[in-house]
Amino acid sequence: MAVIVQKYGGTSVESIEKIKKIAEQIAKRKKSGNDIVVVVSAMGKTTDNLVRMAYDITIDPHKRELDVLMATGEQVSMSLLSIALNSLGIEAVSYAGHQLGIKTEGSHTKSRITDINDEKIHKDHRNGKVVIVAGFQGVNEDNEITTLGRGGSDTTAVALAAKLQAQCEIYTDVDGIYTIDPRLYPRARKLDFISYDEMLEMASSGAGVMHPRSIELAEKYKVPVLLALNTGDIPGSLIKEIDNTMENPAITGLAVNNDQAIITLNGIPHDIRVIADIFQSIANKDINIDMISQTFPVNRLVSISFTLPKADLYHALKVLDTFKDKIFTFSYDAFEDITKLSVVGLGMNTQSGVAAKVFNLLADNDIPVSIVTTSEIKISYIINPNDQRKAIEAIAKEFDL
Ligand code: ASP
Ligand code: MG
Numbered sequence: 495m496a497v498i499v500q501k502y503g504g505t506s507v508e509s510i511e512k513i514k515k516i517a518e519q520i521a522k523r524k525k526s527g528n529d530i531v532v533v534v535s536a537m538g539k540t541t542d543n544l545v546r547m548a549y550d551i552t553i554d555p556h557k558r559e560l561d562v563l564m565a566t567g568e569q570v571s572m573s574l575l576s577i578a579l580n581s582l583g584i585e586a587v588s589y590a591g592h593q594l595g596i597k598t599e600g601s602h603t604k605s606r607i608t609d610i611n612d613e614k615i616h617k618d619h620r621n622g623k624v625v626i627v628a629g630f631q632g633v634n635e636d637n638e639i640t641t642l643g644r645g646g647s648d649t650t651a652v653a654l655a656a657k658l659q660a661q662c663e664i665y666t667d668v669d670g671i672y673t674i675d676p677r678l679y680p681r682a683r684k685l686d687f688i689s690y691d692e693m694l695e696m697a698s699s700g701a702g703v704m705h706p707r708s709i710e711l712a713e714k715y716k717v718p719v720l721l722a723l724n725t726g727d728i729p730g731s732l733i734k735e736i737d738n739t740m741e742n743p744a745i746t747g748l749a750v751n752n753d754q755a756i757i758t759l760n761g762i763p764h765d766i767r768v769i770a771d772i773f774q775s776i777a778n779k780d781i782n783i784d785m786i787s788q789t790f791p792v793n794r795l796v797s798i799s800f801t802l803p804k805a806d807l808y809h810a811l812k813v814l815d816t817f818k819d820k821i822f823t824f825s826y827d828a829f830e831d832i833t834k835l836s837v838v839g840l841g842m843n844t845q846s847g848v849a850a851k852v853f854n855l856l857a858d859n860d861i862p863v864s865i866v867t868t869s870e871i872k873i874s875y876i877i878n879p880n881d882q883r884k885a886i887e888a889i890a891k892e893f894d895l
Contacts, residue, residue, distance in 0.1 A: 497619070497660035498523070501533040501629060501651035505667040506724040507571045508538030516665075517578035519726050520624060524584055529619040531658065533629040533651040534575055536567025541630075541644070553808065557602035561631075561641045564603075565590070568628035568647070576626050586624040589614070591631035591639070596650065598632035598640045601780050605640035606707065607632055607653045615658065627654065648708035656715035664704065669723035670731035671696075671703055673895035674748045679886050682895060685746070686729070689736040692746050692838050695872045699836035700751025709733065736840065744848050745839040745893040748886065754784070755807045755830045756864070756876065758799040759814070761823030764791035768821070769798065775813050781806040785834070785867040785874060795823060799865055801876065804830055832864070833882045836874040837889065849873050855888045 500520070507513050524530055535541075544563050548555040572588035579586035595611030618625045629647025634640050642649050648664055655662035671693070674682040688696075690713035698706040703721065712719050712733060722730025762769060769788075776783060786800040802810055807828060814826050842848050849866075852873060856863055861881040867874050877885055889895065 495527060495529045495619075497529045497531065497658045498663060499531045499533065499651050499655040499658065499660045500663045500665060501647055502535065502575075502724060503647065503664075503666045504535040504538050504540070506665055507534055507536075507575065510574070513537075513571070513574050513578050516724065517575060517582055517584075520575075520579060521582045521584045524624055531615060531625045531627060531654055531660070532575065533627045533647055533654065534568060534571040535629050535647040536564075537571050537574075540567040540570070558638060561602045561639050564641050565628070565631040565639045568630055572626045572628045576624075579624055579626075584624055585622055586626055587618055588626040588628070590628045591650075592633035592637075594627060596627075596632035596653075598634050598642070600640075602638075603641055604643050604780060605632060605634065607642065607649065607711075610653060610657045612657050615654075642707065643705065645702075645705040646707070648705040649711060652708040652711045652715075652717055652719060655717045655719075656711055660717075662712070662717050662719045664719060664721045665724040665726065666703070666721065667724065668703065668721075669728045671721055671733070671747075673746065674886060674890060675701065675750060678750055678882075679748075679890055679895075681890070685731050687732050687734060688746065689840060690733060691736070691871060692840055693733045695836070695838040695869070696747050696749045699749035699838065699872065699874065700753060700834065701747070701749035704733075742841045742844075743839055743893070744841040744845045745837045745889075745895065746841070747838050748889055748893075748895055749836040749838065750882065750886065751834040751836070752879065753804050754801045754832060754834050754876075755804045755828060756799055756801050756832050757807075757810060757814070758797060758827045760797045760825045760827070761795050761821070762798060763821065763823070764794045764796050769796075772814070772817060775816070776802075776810055779806075779809050779813055781810050783810075785865045785876065787865045787867070801832070801834065801865070831879055832876050833879045833885075834874055834876055835882075835885055835889070836872050837893070838872045840871050842871050842873075851892065852889065855892055856885060859884050859888050861885050 576586040576588040598605035629650040672682040694709040719733040865876040
């Protein structure tokens with residue numbers, strides 16, 4: 495029997511009503527003859543609320559405890575969904591990450607799945623049961639509860655689909671992947687297909703539809719991923735390997751990220767050792783920095799700007815403070831009011847002049863840019879949030895997004 499892994503996000507299980515509705519859909523699917531694994535997120539804004547409570551106590555809660563705390567959210571939704579299915583006469587059983595041997599490595603709150611023990615799942619399927627799994631969590635080699643980073647339930651689903659060689663369906667509150675987040679640009683187009691590479695760039699640029707790591711895994715194990723509305727009756731978008739049926743425009747999508755901050759380091763000696771030390775000490779805190787730009791040395795000093803998640807700003811600045819004593823010329827500035835726009839498209843590989851076109855558009859609209867970085871299929875620009883709307887409109891119009 496074909497195995498299907500379905501994932502339902504927070505809004506799809508935010509109330510008992512919705513859980514009952516989802517249970518009915520799963521029951522129908524089960525009756526049509528599929529073995530089903532369902533991955534759930536926590537109900538509605540549960541995870542946000544849990545995190546807020548921790549930060550109401552201290553600005554610096556221990557990451558281990560945050561994991562123990564956050565992992566409770568998914569245990570509520572998984573058991574309620576199982577109860578709902580059982581009440582419909584469908585046998586179901588729910589498991590927390592550790593119960594299924596979802597093994598992870600890496601630091602707390604940012605762990606990565608390394609393996610899943612699928613024995614229980616196969617046995618439950620043989621016994622006709624629907625298996626429900628808590629998304630976003632696992633257990634590390636010290637038997638500690640871990641989580642995969644916010645939004646990580648997608649990754650649980652794709653990892654399970656890879657392990658079970660199953661089809662993966664991600665159900666959410668939007669009906670597919672759009673060229674631009676429709677909340678920011680209502681005229682955006684829905685994409686029937688998108689390649690793994692483009693989706694990965696979109697997701698890691700803050701498009702927010704899916705957890706970036708889930709796309710990495712999907713690409714690695716060649717799992718096609720359907721993203722669709724949680725009612726299950728609208729086609730959705732398929733994330734898959736590139737093939738010649740797909741369009742190849744210069745720009746497929748525009749991701750807008752408002753969760754980044756920028757730090758500018760001033761008065762750094764133009765000595766690669768010193769610069770490496772600074773970045774290493776930030777990396778040691780598991781902070782992922784992104785766009786980096788360095789000025790030409792003046793009086794043997796340089797300035798360096800880089801972006802990072804707003805959530806990591808406090809820890810990054812704490813690390814940077816330690817350099818103030820060591821380097822007397824050193825100071826820094828931090829801004830949280832930035833917007834990162836990323837244009838993504840496989841066509842950029844073959845078409846030249848995309849960066850120039852976007853620069854022209856921004857210039858024509860009086861939109862200053864503070865940092866630009868490029869990859870083979872992505873160009874990112876930092877602009878002022880006040881210019882966001884104007885920039886989206888101009889880029890969407892030019893590239894027919
Ligand atoms: N509940 C977790 C979060 O809110 C995981 C997820 O929803 O994917 O980040
Ligand atoms: Mg999500």
